[in-house]
Amino acid sequence: MNPSAGPAAPTRRVDLRAVLSDVGRTVARGWIAIAYAVVVVAVAVVLWAQPTGTTDQYLEQFSTNLDNLTERPLSVLVSSAFVISTPGELVLVGMLLVTLAYLQRYLGVLGVFLIGVAGHVGATLVVALGLSAGIFHGFLPESVVSAEDVGVSYVLAASMATAALFVPRPWTWPYLAATWAFFLFPVVAGVTFTSVGHTTALLVGTCIAVLGTRFVRADRAGRLPERSGVGRSLGRLATDERR
Template identity: 45%
Template sequence: MRLLRRAGRGAGLGLLHAAVVLAVYTALRFQTGAGRAGFVQDSSTNLDNLRRFPFRVLLLSAVVVPDTAGLLVLVPLVVALTASARWLGRLPTLVAFAFGHVGATLVVAVVLVAGLTHGRLDPAVAHAPDVGVSYGLACVVGLLAARVPRRLRVPYVLLPSAVLAAVLAAAPDPTALGHLVALLTGFCLAVLVRRGARAQLP
């Protein structure tokens, strides 16, 4: 019983987020194909929606997955949020998730605007759907680098960074850029947290 309580400690935030995503996904299954596509489009943090409804889409986009394959990310989401909540608490974990989600979204938006302004991107990118939990998840995964044992910290940081950088170099894509930005944001937060912890030591 004690083992179960220990395993469940801190899991509330991750399970709640996953439950909301599943509830939204299930509700969309009862919609027509056009209805589902319309809701995903309206929840997207594309440039058009960010101009018109920034706060709404920044919130909704973090609880919408575009298809069944998107549900696979819920397992690492629950694991990462639970680990962070046990370590730092629910509120700091939620702040880190939001920081990664919003920060990466805004960086991608700035890059897209610059590309459109200089005629380097297809104007259709302003309407392209962009939803999901993965930016926030990437940031929390980066934050957890501060909890990784010292001997494993270098590969923990380098491996996902190299993979995302390689993906971005092979096929430049706003989403790949967003994931890399979110991960690096998490690493920066990890450095700040470790420095703060050292400063509190006697």
Template identity: 40%
Template sequence: MWLAVLFVTTVALHHMSPESEQEFLRQRSTNIHELSRHPVRVLVASAMWIDGGYWLPYAVLYSVFHAQAERWLGTARWLAVCVAAHVLATLISEGALAKAIRDGLAPQSAVNTLDVGVSYALSGVVAVLVYRIRPPWRYGYLAAVLVFYGFPLTVGPTFTDFGHFVSFLVGLACYPLVRGRERQRNPKETVPVPPG
């Protein structure tokens, strides 16, 4: 369903002029200005748009990561990981940006920075899938994902890079939601044992 909503909203964006698109997305952005005025509305609305406007690459990522996590965890637990990663990473990264503005490390205009999209939820799901992979492959996957989200913080980090890393950590912290499912197989993968 979420993927279908993202398809519709992406098509809608492609029918707007660049100026209209920017203003439209800014009102749904989880930037400091909008979060201080309409926190719940923008936290929900920002998760209904794809930053960059290209649906097909996200559909592939959705199939590779989200679909696997939902099938493994069930819809409620998968959604809990998505919401936790999206909300906590947004609030923490925007809080860090607000502090940078107060300390004079970022311009005042950064309170209106465009910040929409589903990438924080994706980062959290990518991280929680660490627990789905059996050792020793788990550690290779974890190292690769850690480098993918950690490296940008070492070379000119942005608040979005910081948010992606935070959402990765949130996904790892969702272990209580996966406890007991680490080695659980999909029933379709189980080979039936013939009787006696």
């Protein structure tokens, strides 16, 4: 060892027990996340208890396909965010529970609502425009106007991308890359309209995270009003990052 060299930089180790404890406390206080997850699971249980044909009919009614968006856009935009079609999607609901709880912790209930709406509505509208253009130009069959599109994945994609804002360094970029890979992996098997929606939701969340990072830097420099909601929320985030 070179005696003239300075002290070695401390290595960061992940304390799994501390991480799990923090997740548990955050979820327990994330009432909006818990409420959303409970409603989604309750709706799923009721739907799956119906005969197969009846379940399919409800899924078609709740879907944000072109037919439904034309006839009753507001109701299907809301209802589709509370419906999952397969039991496997319960994993996504669990991921959403944790992610939204952290969003509530750092950005508040309004932040959770705005990010969820931006991801879900933004992705849905981009998909609808893409499908309409594809049908108009003959790239897609007209049958896609009734294609099923329900679930929490657009909300989850936007929320998880935004969550990069409070992932501590040096894990921020690996986390964001893993999030993108998770949602876009199905593209390897072929591009679908849902992959377009996920890409849109990821872009929404990533843009919010980038803008939020700038606000955190501004808060550290004392350029945000101390009594503003943004100042308080991002001030807590900046304090946690320094720990």
